[in-house]
Structures are given as structure tokens and as C-alpha cells.
Amino acid sequence: MHSTRSPGRDRPGPKTRDSPAASAQTGEVTAVTRDADVLLSDGSAVHLRPIRPEDAPAIVEFHSRMSDRTRYLRYFSPYPRIPERDLERFVNVDHREREAFVIVSGSRIMAVGRYERLGPDSPEAEVAFVVEDAYQGRGIGSVLLEHLADAARENGILRFVAEVLPQNAGMLRVFSDFGYQIQRKYADGVVHLSFPIAPTEKSREVQESREQRTEARSIARLLHPRAVAVYGASRSGQGIGAAILGHLRDGGYTGTIVPVHPRADRVAGLPAHRSAARPGVAVDLALIAVPPDGVSSAVADAAAAGAGGLVVVSAGFAEAGADGAVAQRALVDAAFAAGMRVVGPNCLGIANTDPSVRLNATLAPALPAAGRVGFFSQSGALGVALLAEADRRGLGLSSFVSAGNRADVSGNDLLQYWQDDPGTDVVMLYLETFGNPRKFARLARRMSRVKPVVAVASATRPPGLAGDLPGPDTRAVTALFARSGVIRVDTVAELFDVGVLLANQPLPAGRRVAVVGNSSALSGLAVAACRANGLTVAQGYPRDISPQAGAHDFADALADAAVDERVDALVVVFAPPLPGQLPDEDADFAAALGSVALAGEKPTVATFLLGQLPAKVPSYPSVEEAVRALGRVATYADWLRRPPGVLPVLSGVDPDAAEVDGPPSALLAAYGIRVEPSSSASSVDEAVAAAGALGYPVALKAARGSLRHRIDLGAVRLGLADEDDVRAAYRELSTAFGPDVLVQSMVPPGVACTIDVVEDPAFGPVVGFGLGGVASELLGDLAWRAAPLTDRSAAALVDEPRAAPLLHGYRGSEPVDRDALIDLLLRVGRLADEHPRVRALSLNPVLARPDGYAVLHASVEYGDPGIRPDTGPRRLDTV
Numbered sequence: 001m002h003s004t005r006s007p008g009r010d011r012p013g014p015k016t017r018d019s020p021a022a023s024a025q026t027g028e029v030t031a032v033t034r035d036a037d038v039l040l041s042d043g044s045a046v047h048l049r050p051i052r053p054e055d056a057p058a059i060v061e062f063h064s065r066m067s068d069r070t071r072y073l074r075y076f077s078p079y080p081r082i083p084e085r086d087l088e089r090f091v092n093v094d095h096r097e098r099e100a101f102v103i104v105s106g107s108r109i110m111a112v113g114r115y116e117r118l119g120p121d122s123p124e125a126e127v128a129f130v131v132e133d134a135y136q137g138r139g140i141g142s143v144l145l146e147h148l149a150d151a152a153r154e155n156g157i158l159r160f161v162a163e164v165l166p167q168n169a170g171m172l173r174v175f176s177d178f179g180y181q182i183q184r185k186y187a188d189g190v191v192h193l194s195f196p197i198a199p200t201e202k203s204r205e206v207q208e209s210r211e212q213r214t215e216a217r218s219i220a221r222l223l224h225p226r227a228v229a230v231y232g233a234s235r236s237g238q239g240i241g242a243a244i245l246g247h248l249r250d251g252g253y254t255g256t257i258v259p260v261h262p263r264a265d266r267v268a269g270l271p272a273h274r275s276a277a278r279p280g281v282a283v284d285l286a287l288i289a290v291p292p293d294g295v296s297s298a299v300a301d302a303a304a305a306g307a308g309g310l311v312v313v314s315a316g317f318a319e320a321g322a323d324g325a326v327a328q329r330a331l332v333d334a335a336f337a338a339g340m341r342v343v344g345p346n347c348l349g350i351a352n353t354d355p356s357v358r359l360n361a362t363l364a365p366a367l368p369a370a371g372r373v374g375f376f377s378q379s380g381a382l383g384v385a386l387l388a389e390a391d392r393r394g395l396g397l398s399s400f401v402s403a404g405n406r407a408d409v410s411g412n413d414l415l416q417y418w419q420d421d422p423g424t425d426v427v428m429l430y431l432e433t434f435g436n437p438r439k440f441a442r443l444a445r446r447m448s449r450v451k452p453v454v455a456v457a458s459a460t461r462p463p464g465l466a467g468d469l470p471g472p473d474t475r476a477v478t479a480l481f482a483r484s485g486v487i488r489v490d491t492v493a494e495l496f497d498v499g500v501l502l503a504n505q506p507l508p509a510g511r512r513v514a515v516v517g518n519s520s521a522l523s524g525l526a527v528a529a530c531r532a533n534g535l536t537v538a539q540g541y542p543r544d545i546s547p548q549a550g551a552h553d554f555a556d557a558l559a560d561a562a563v564d565e566r567v568d569a570l571v572v573v574f575a576p577p578l579p580g581q582l583p584d585e586d587a588d589f590a591a592a593l594g595s596v597a598l599a600g601e602k603p604t605v606a607t608f609l610l611g612q613l614p615a616k617v618p619s620y621p622s623v624e625e626a627v628r629a630l631g632r633v634a635t636y637a638d639w640l641r642r643p644p645g646v647l648p649v650l651s652g653v654d655p656d657a658a659e660v661d662g663p664p665s666a667l668l669a670a671y672g673i674r675v676e677p678s679s680s681a682s683s684v685d686e687a688v689a690a691a692g693a694l695g696y697p698v699a700l701k702a703a704r705g706s707l708r709h710r711i712d713l714g715a716v717r718l719g720l721a722d723e724d725d726v727r728a729a730y731r732e733l734s735t736a737f738g739p740d741v742l743v744q745s746m747v748p749p750g751v752a753c754t755i756d757v758v759e760d761p762a763f764g765p766v767v768g769f770g771l772g773g774v775a776s777e778l779l780g781d782l783a784w785r786a787a788p789l790t791d792r793s794a795a796a797l798v799d800e801p802r803a804a805p806l807l808h809g810y811r812g813s814e815p816v817d818r819d820a821l822i823d824l825l826l827r828v829g830r831l832a833d834e835h836p837r838v839r840a841l842s843l844n845p846v847l848a849r850p851d852g853y854a855v856l857h858a859s860v861e862y863g864d865p866g867i868r869p870d871t872g873p874r875r876l877d878t879v
Contacts, residue, residue, distance in 0.1 A: 034101070034151060036875035037336050041139030041210070043218030044308065044339035045876065046110065048147055051100040055109065056091045062109040067133050073168045074130040076190075096155045101147055103131075103140055106337040110135045113144030115152050115160065123158040124194075141174040142210060146873035149197040162193045179203030208442075211874050212416045218341050219409070219417035221308040223352040223399050225284035227256035228361065229276035229305060231298040232289035232314070235264045240313055241289035242268065244349060244363060248287070251360030251367065256281050260301065276305035283307050286340075287349070287361050292316035292324070295331060295345070303338030310335055311361055312344035313380075318405050319346055332407050336876075341413075347404025348383030353397055354423060362387070362402065371396015372425040373503050374418040376411045378432045380404040386430065386492065393496050394615045395503060398423040410877065412436055415443045419450055426502045428495055429455040436877045438764035441484055441786050448485025449644070452636055454498045455486050483785060483793070484763070485639050487632050497620060497629040504616040505603035507637040510568035511535050513630070514561035515542035517573030518549060522607065525623040526571050533631030538566045547577055555592035562600040569603045569630055570596075573623055576610040593617060605630050645790025650827055655834050664858035667838070671827045675843075675855045678744035684730045690743040691726045700729045703740035719746060747854040750847030751806050751816055755825065756782070757832045757841035765832035769797040769825060772845045776803055789829030794822045807848060816848035824853060839863035 035049045051059075063071075063082050071079050082090070093100050093114070100114035113129030129144045149160065164171050172191065175182055179202035180195040228248060232241025245268050248257055259267040260276050276283045286302035288295055288310060295314050302310060317328035328345060335342045343350055349362030353370035360367050364384045368391040375390065375397050377383045383402040390397060398421065401414055411429050418424045427447065447453055481488035489495050513535045515526045523542040530537050545557050554574075561570055572593060594614035597604035605626040606619045613619045620626035652672035659666040665675040679690035680703060691698045702715035710716065715737055717729035726743075733741055752772030760766045763786040770782035783800035785793040798807065798821050809815040824846070832838060840861035847854045 034147070036147065036873070038103075038143050038875055039214040039218055040135075040143070041137075041214055041217070043214060043216075043221050043341075044138075045218070045336040045341060046140075046339065047104050047336055048101055048143065048875075049104065050095060051091055051093060051102050051112070051114075053091050055102060056087055058107065058109045059087065059090060059112070062112070062132060065132055065134075066130070070130065070133055070136075073165055073171070074128070076165065095151075099148065099151050099155075101144060101151075103135075103144065104337075105339060111140045111144060113141075113148050115148050115157070117155075117157060118161070123156070124161055125152055125157045125159075127160040127162050136170065139210065139214065141171065142178065143874060145174065145178060146207060150873045152197060158198070159194060159196050164191045164193065165189075166191055177206065179206040207874060212419065214874075215413050215416040216420060218309070219401075219413050221284055222311070222341060222343065222350060222401075222409075223359065223417075224354075224357055225255055225308075225359065227258055227279075227281045227283045227285075228253065228359075229258040229260050229283045229286045229302060229307065230289075231260050231286065231301070232294075233259050233261065233267045235261070235267055237268065239289070240363065241287075243365075244287055244289055244313060244361065245270075247360045247362060247365055250365075252358040253360070254356060254358055258283060260298070275301050276307070277301075285309050285311065285361070287311050287313065289313040292327060295327075296334065299331060299334050299338075299340075303334070303340065307338075307340055309341040310343065311347065311349055312342060312404075313347060313349060313363065314344075315346040317345045318407070328405060328407050335408070342408035343401060344380075344404040345407060346380055348377070348380040348402030350402070351397070351400040353399065362400070364388070366391070367397065367400070369394070369396045371398060371503065372423060373397050373428060373499060374414065374421065374424040374426070375400045375428045375430075376414045377402045377430040378404075378406060378411070379430060382430065382492075389492070389496055393500055395496065395500055406433075408876065410436070412439050412443055412877070415440075415447050415453070419447050425451055426499060427451055427453045428499045429453065429457070430492065430495065431455055431457040437760065439877070441763045444481075444486045445484045445644075448636070449640070452502050452633075453486045454495055454502065454632075455481065455488055456490070456492060456495045457481070457488060482635050482639060483796075485636065487636050489632065493625075494628070494632075497618075497625055498632050501603065501605060501618045501629050501633055504618055505597075505605075506601055507640070508569040508603050508630070508634050509637070511634050511638070512538040512566060512568045513541070513571055513627075514538050514564060514567040514569070515571045515573065516545070516557050516561050517542065517575075518545050518547050518554065518577070519573060519575040520544050522573035522575060522623055526573050526607075526627060529624045529627035530571070530631075533627055535569075535627065535631055535634060538564070538568075540564075540566065547575075551589045551592040554589055555596060558593065558596040562596050562602055562604075567602065569634065570600075570605070571623075571627055571630065572597075572604060572606040572608065574606065574608045574610060590614065603630065603633065642792070645792030647788055647830075648791050648826060650823075650830060653827065653830065658831070658835060660835055660837050661862055664841075664860045667831070667835075667860060668855070668858055671831045673824065673827055673831075673843075673855060675858045676744060676747060678742050678857070681730075681741050681743055682739050684727055684734075687730045687741055687743055688723050688726050691720065691723070694743060694745045697721050697746045698726065699744050699746055700726065700733060701742045701744065702733055702737035703742050704737065744856065747847060747856070748849055748851075750849035750853065752845040753807075753821070753848050753853075754782070754842070754844040755828055755846060756844075757787070757828060757838065759839055760786075765838075767797065767825060767829050767832060770801045771803040771806055773803075776801070785829070787829040788833035789826050791822070791826070794825040794829065797825055798822055814850045817850055817852050820852045821846075821848055824855075837862045837864075 037045055038048050039045055060082060097117040102109050103111040111131040115125040115127045117125045127148055131140045175193055179200060182193055182195040185192040230245045233245040234242050257270055258276050258279055259270050259272040261267050261272040264272045266272055273279055283305040286307045288298045290298055292314055316324055318325040332342055351362050351367050352359040353367055364387045373395055377386050380402050403409055411431060418427050444453055487498055489498055513530050515523050517523045523544055527537050527542055543557055545553055561567055590611050590613050594617055597617045607623045607626050608619050654670050658670035668675055681687040681690050698720050700717040700720060720726050720729055754770050754772050756768040757765055765787040766784050767787050767789060768782040768784045770776050781801045781803055783797050785797055798818055807816045842859045843855050845856050
């Protein structure tokens with residue numbers, strides 16, 4: 001039972017200080033930020049929001065539907081009805097000292113959760129919630145606890161306490177399974193619980209595990225429907241609705257098809273019905289292909305039939321302008337109110353090739369063969385072409401989803417589903433935008449440890465995202481994907497190149513490649529392509545067999561390479577021999593290649609210019625394409641072999657003390673990062689005064705951002721020992737660069753480095769590290785990693801820039817303190833992860849020395865924190 005004892009003043013008793021008027025006003029503001037669409041454990045969608053005064057009648061009705069047992073477990077008394085004074089208190093809260101959330105499906109309240117602070121300024125609050133009997137056991141209690149804890153933390157509450165009857169096993173399990181460190185005490189027949197509500201590694205693991213299960217189940221309901229209702233199929237057989245109905249029928253769908261038509265008795269040879277509920281079958285999925293103004297009626301009918309999801313092929317929504325966007329939001333709201341997920345609108349449809357389902361709910365007349373590749377396409381228009389290309393390449397699919405406008409279901413949902421889907425071994429994604437970049441990065445890192453993910457995705461960053469601060473270029477974004485385990489490709493052709501290889505061949509154990517072929521020209525191209533893609537041609541290769549050699553000789557050469565311990569993968573290049581050169585019985589080169597490629601444990605790619613190879617031998621029209629695909633897969637295999645890093649504990653970090661919107665030094669100080677003090681000056685006397693306050697010797701710098709560190713342009717004067725030096729330096733700088741200068745204490749010399757944080761559209765906050773200087777800036781010599789940084793990723797940042805040898809004792813210089821730089825990067829990465837309003841951060845220069853480092857300058861840009869939806873309690877992401 002999802003019920004606990006009410007907080008003290010929530011039990012029948014006198015009215016307290018919170019006035020309805022004040023509470024209502026606060027609630028109006030809070031409701032905007034704390035509303036959330038959430039999934040229950042069975043995959044159905046519901047809405048969570050703060051309670052409102054106008055909920056009073058619904059609360060009374062909700063209370064009346066509870067069983068006597070549920071009321072007793074909640075209130076520790078029969079409590080058959082709610083007195084008026086208690087009702088007024090229940091629905092009026094101030095959203096600070098007292099908060100209450102309701103879970104609703106349409107207008108029906110299914111559950112209520114609340115906390116109440118235990119006295120003014122107390123760090124503790126009592127928490128309680130109750131779930132209607134019919135909805136217990138569906139994970140509502142854990143959802144309420146997540147959102148209540150998040151709201152409480154925002155209001156300075158550190159601990160929850162609760163009182164639970166011993167027989168209330170369900171509620172005790174909600175608390176014990178959550179990942180908090182719970183203290184229990186039994187007294188007076190009641191279990192007293194107390195626990196801190198700060199997120200822990202364990203509570204985050206629990207939350208993410210529940211998120212994965214609920215989202216996976218919601219997609220499973222779409223892809224394994226028992227019956228499908230189709231809206232929009234005409235009697236004439238013309239139009240999109242008729243096409244999708246025909247594809248569903250002709251594809252051999254094993255469930256029941258329910259055409260819904262306002263007048264016809266039969267459509268496409270199937271009995272038609274006025275409503276999806278008429279046939280009396282359990283409709284799980286509704287396919288909607290009606291004009292936009294008829295979609296809402298179809299949604300309502302599907303909801304009445306108990307459908308679990310919608311595939312809306314109809315266009316005319318957000319892609320059509322502002323009015324369409326409003327209609328799209330209304331569509332999603334109506335679907336969630338009925339517990340349904342939405343694919344689309346403006347999408348191609350969904351498919352499941354499982355022989356027990358055979359669902360072709362798409363606009364494609366035929367699907368590729370059944371296989372073990374899951375395919376997500378955001379584009380509806382491109383979807384048919386993608387399916388046709390998969391079929392041409394012989395790439396078997398397990399399931400396919402085209403998201404269209406991605407109003408609800410996105411690639412993230414499919415990653416959650418495919419992670420544990422036993423029918424899927426490889427995931428392919430065609431992405432145009434990222435609805436929740438941080439979540440994508442998190443899911444991709446986890447998913448890629450289990451199954452390879454290949455993605456076509458934009459490498460660009462929205463303009464103005466980080467002002468004039470640098471950000472990852474195309475190569476860096478590709479590398480960021482790789483470091484999250486995602487194989488990022490640039491084109492659809494490459495997507496299939498890599499997908500075919502992953503679906504049919506094992507992963508390479510290393511990057512050593514044997515090039516075997518009968519053409520020295522093709523072999524030379526292969527060697528050059530290997531070098532360009534970071535692959536090493538193994539010792540003793542390339543191995544060219546004679547153009548006059550037969551298939552047996554060819555097979556022997558391949559077999560030798562396949563068992564060669566110096567070889568991790570094979571690249572086979574083959575040009576057709578001259579006509580009549582070989583007897584027919586020794587000319588079956590395709591069979592020879594297939595016998596080796598399909599029997600070995602090393603991946604094989606081929607450019608085979610003679611006939612058709614066996615289906616599971618990846619063949620490419622050019623050597624470059626073959627080697628490029630192998631290089632991408634080898635990089636993924638390298639990543640998979642490396643153990644994941646950990647987020648180390650950092651001393652001297654106090655996120656609550658960080659002054660967001662304050663000076664950079666105050667923000668950084670909360671993370672144990674000290675910025676060397678400096679003072680601005682606009683006259684020579686101000687410069688002299690600042691130097692005296694800081695203490696000699698000092699440095700004087702032109703204040704303009706682009707010049708502040710340009711020693712090469714004469715914009716910096718170092719080692720000024722007294723007032724005369726400052727006056728002389730100021731005269732020179734102000735004449736050349738203007739009156740504004742910075743005065744800073746001198747620090748010991750070191751290797752100049754730069755650290756940047758920017759928001760990337762695919763990964764959220766990313767941290768860049770490089771060495772200072774014009775040459776490094778010109779060449780873009782920065783390495784990037786997604787925040788927060790693990791110990792391994794921070795160490796890799798220090799070592800990756802091409803100029804990194806300058807840090808490690810280049811040409812006899814003393815190495816800098818590498819561990820200190822790693823620690824600094826870890827602190828910056830944690831800051832970037834924990835403060836979504838920090839849109840950009842730059843530490844430049846950071847002087848790295850054998851005894852540590854000094855941060856000479858820091859700048860910060862703040863912005864809207866709404867860009868990071870993958871924080872806080874679980875919620876559905878909609879656009």
C-alpha cells in the first residue's frame with residue numbers, strides 16, 4: 001500500500017497559519033516550474049503538479065474512493081470523511097514550508113504526496129503520501145518521493161522523517177528501495193524513519209534504473225501491440241491512411257486490426273467500426289492518419305478504447321508554424337491525460353520485425369528482413385529511403401521508429417528500450433536535433449557498454465551559444481561522441497557502412513590490420529586509408545597474391561592472415577582476373593573469401609570487384625569506405641576495452657556556497673579554485689594605487705579581452721618593481737591600447753594553459769583543455785570531454801593536446817605538476833555539471849608549474865538553466 005501517516009498538522013486538527021490566498025498566489029508561480037509528465041512502472045504516462053485550492057472537490061472524491069484499509073494506513077484512524085477545516089489546509093500550501101503534489105490522469109486525482117517542515121527554519125520535514133487503491137503497485141510512491149525531495153532541497157530542507165505502520169509493507173519498501181541512508185526506530189507501534197534527501201550515488205542509480213525500466217516498458221507497449229486501431233483509412237483505398245492500413249495488413253501483422261471509420265462497414269476488406277472500443281478487443285496502439293483538425297477526436301476515441309500509445313502520421317503541427325505548435329502541445333497533453341505515449345506527429349511510423357509480431361505500421365510498403373539492428377530516424381521524409389537502403393544492404397532490422405516532430409517519443413526512449421531488448425544487438429540513429437542532450441550523453445555511455453550505437457548527428461553548435469569563447473569543432477564533436485562510446489558518422493552512407501560491419505562481424509581486438517589482395521594498386525590505397533584512419537598495417541603486410549592465383553591460393557592467404565597473431569582485422573581487396581585466365585573450378589573467389597570471413601574471430605571488410613559476396617561479409621564499393629568503417633569500429637572497440645573512470649571525491653567543494661551571477665572568483669572559490677587577485681584601473685594614479693594595494697612586483701595588462709594576455713603584441717608588462725615602473729608601463733599601454741588596464745600581482749612563471757567550458761548541443765556542458773598561445777588557438781589545439789569529468793577523462797584532457805609535451809619536460813624543462821592540473825579540471829567539470837546557469841567559463845591563462853598552478857584570469861557567462869533537463873527527478877521530455 002502506498003500510504004503513510006500524515007504530517008502532524010495534516011491529521012485532523014486546527015487550522016494553521018498558511019492562508020489560502022497567499023498559498024494560491026505562490027502555487028500559481030510554482031506550478032509552472034514543478035509540473036511534470038511522468039511514467040509509471042507499467043509504462044503509462046500521468047501528470048504530476050502542485051496541489052491547488054480548486055482541487056478541493058477532487059480531493060474529497062479521491063478520499064471517498066480509498067478503501068478503509070488505505071485510509072487507516074494513511075491517517076492511523078478510520079477517518080471516513082475530510083472535515084472542512086482539514087480540507088482547506090490540505091489544498092492550501094505555501095510551497096516552501098509545506099508542499100503537496102498530486103498525480104492526475106485527466107481530471108482524476110490518483111495520488112497525493114506532501115511534506116511539512118518541522119518548525120521554522122528546521123532542516124527536517126515530515127513526508128507522507130497516499131495512492132488510490134486501484135493505482136497502487138505502479139511506482140507512484142517513488143515518483144512522488146523524488147519530486148518532494150527535490151522541492152524540499154530547493155527550500156533548504158535536508159532530511160525527511162516519516163511514520164509508517166509496520167503492516168504497511170509497501171510503503172516501507174518505497175523508502176528502503178530508494179537508495180537513501182535510512183535510520184529506523186520502532187516505538188509505540190510505529191516505525192519511525194529518518195533520512196537525508198541529498199542525492200547519493202546509490203539514489204541516482206536507483207532513479208536511473210527505474211527511469212530505464214519505465215521508459216522501456218512504454219516503448220514495448222508500442223512495438224508489441226495486441227490490437228491496432230487505424231484512423232483515416234478511406235473506403236477508396238487512396239491516401240495515407242489506406243496505405244498504412246494496407247502495409248499493416250499485408251505485412252502479416254499477427255494481432256487484430258481495427259479500422260475506425262465514421263460511415264463505412266468495411267475498409268480494405270476488414271470490418272470497420274465507428275469507434276475503436278466497439279469490437280471489444282484490447283487496443284494497444286492507434287495509428288492516426290486523419291487531417292489535423294480531426295486528430296483530437298481520434299485521440300479521444302483511442303483513449304476511450306484504452307490504447308497505450310499513438311502513432312500520429314498526420315502533418316500540420318509544429319512544423320507548420322505557431323498554431324501547429326499549440327495544437328501539437330494539446331495533442332500530447334490529451335495523450336498523457338489518458339496515459340498514452342505519442343510517436344510523431346508528422347512521422348513515418350513504427351515497425352517490429354519479430355515473427356511473433358510482424359508490425360509494419362509505416363508508410364513503407366515493405367520492410368527489410370528481420371535482423372538484430374534497431375533503427376531510429378527522426379526524419380519522416382527520409383524514413384522510407386532509409387528502410388529501402390537497409391533492405392538493399394541486406395541489413396536486417398529488429399525494430400524501427402520514425403519520430404517526426406518528436407513531440408514525445410525520442411531517440412532517448414528507444415535507447416532505453418533497446419538496451420535490454422534481446423532481439424537487438426546494434427543501434428543506429430539518424431538524429432537532426434537533440435531534445436535532451438545531457439540525457440542522450442548519459443544513456444549513450446551506458447548503452448555503448450552493452451551494444452554499439454552508430455549515429456548520424458549534426459556537429460555544429462547553435463550560434464551565440466557561448467559568445468566569443470571557443471567550442472568543439474567538427475572533429476572534436478566526433479571525438480566527444482567516440483569518448484561516450486557512440487560511433488558518430490557524417491553521412492547516411494557511412495551509417496550503413498558501419499552498421500553492416502557491426503551487425504555481421506566481431507569487434508577487432510586491436511588496430512593492427514592485414515591487407516590482403518590480388519591488386520598492388522588497391523593494396524596501396526588500402527595502406528594509405530589505414531594510416532588516415534588511425535589503423536596500423538600489421539608487420540608482413542600488405543600481402544599481394546598474384547593476379548594469376550586461383551581461389552584456393554586466395555583462400556590460403558586469407559586463412560594465414562586470419563590466424564596471424566600480429567593481426568586484429570582483415571582488409572581484403574580484389575580485382576577480377578582476366579577472362580579465361582583461370583579454370584572455372586578455381587575461380588570461386590567469393591566462396592573463398594566467405595569461408596574465411598564467416599569462420600574467423602577477426603572482422604573482415606572487403607572491396608570485392610567480382611560478383612556478390614555472402615550476405616554477412618561486409619563489402620564496399622571503394623577501399624576508402626571499407627577502411628573508414630573498420631576504423632570507426634576499431635575506435636569503438638578501443639573505448640570498450642578501457643574501463644570507465646570514476647568521479648573522485650573532491651575536498652573543499654561547497655556547491656551551495658557558489659555565487660551564481662556573482663564574480664567568477666566567488667563562483668570558483670566554492671570549488672576550491674583560487675583566482676589570483678587583480679584590480680582594474682583607468683588612469684595612471686589608479687594603476688599606482690592598485691599596485692600598492694596588491695604589493696610589488698606587479699604585472700600590467702591591457703584590459704581588452706582579446707589583448708589581455710598578448711605578450712607578443714606588447715599588451716603585457718611584467719615584473720614592475722615600483723611606482724616608477726608602473727607609471728612608465730601605463731603610459732606605454734594606454735597610448736597603444738587605451739586607458740583601461742588590469743593590475744595583478746606577479747606569480748612564478750609556468751606553462752600557459754587554457755580551460756574552457758561551453759554548452760554543446762549533443763552533450764550539454766563540455767570541458768576543453770589546451771596550451772596557451774596564438775599557435776594553439778589558431779590550430780584549435782584543445783581536447784574536449786563531457787562534464788562531469790571522471791579521473792580518466794581529466795587525465796586524458798591533460799595529455800591529449802598536440803602541444804602537451806610542453807607540460808611533460810620537453811627538451812629538458814622540468815615537468816609541471818600533472819596531478820594538480822587533473823585536480824583543477826575535475827573541479828571545473830563538477831562546477832559545470834552542477835550549475836546549469838553557467839553557460840560558458842574560461843580560465844585563461846592558467847600557469848602550470850612543477851609546484852602547482854596559478855589561475856590568472858577567469859570569465860563566466862550565465863544564461864537560462866532550462867537547457868539541462870536531465871537533472872532532478874524523473875520527468876518526460878517533450879518539445
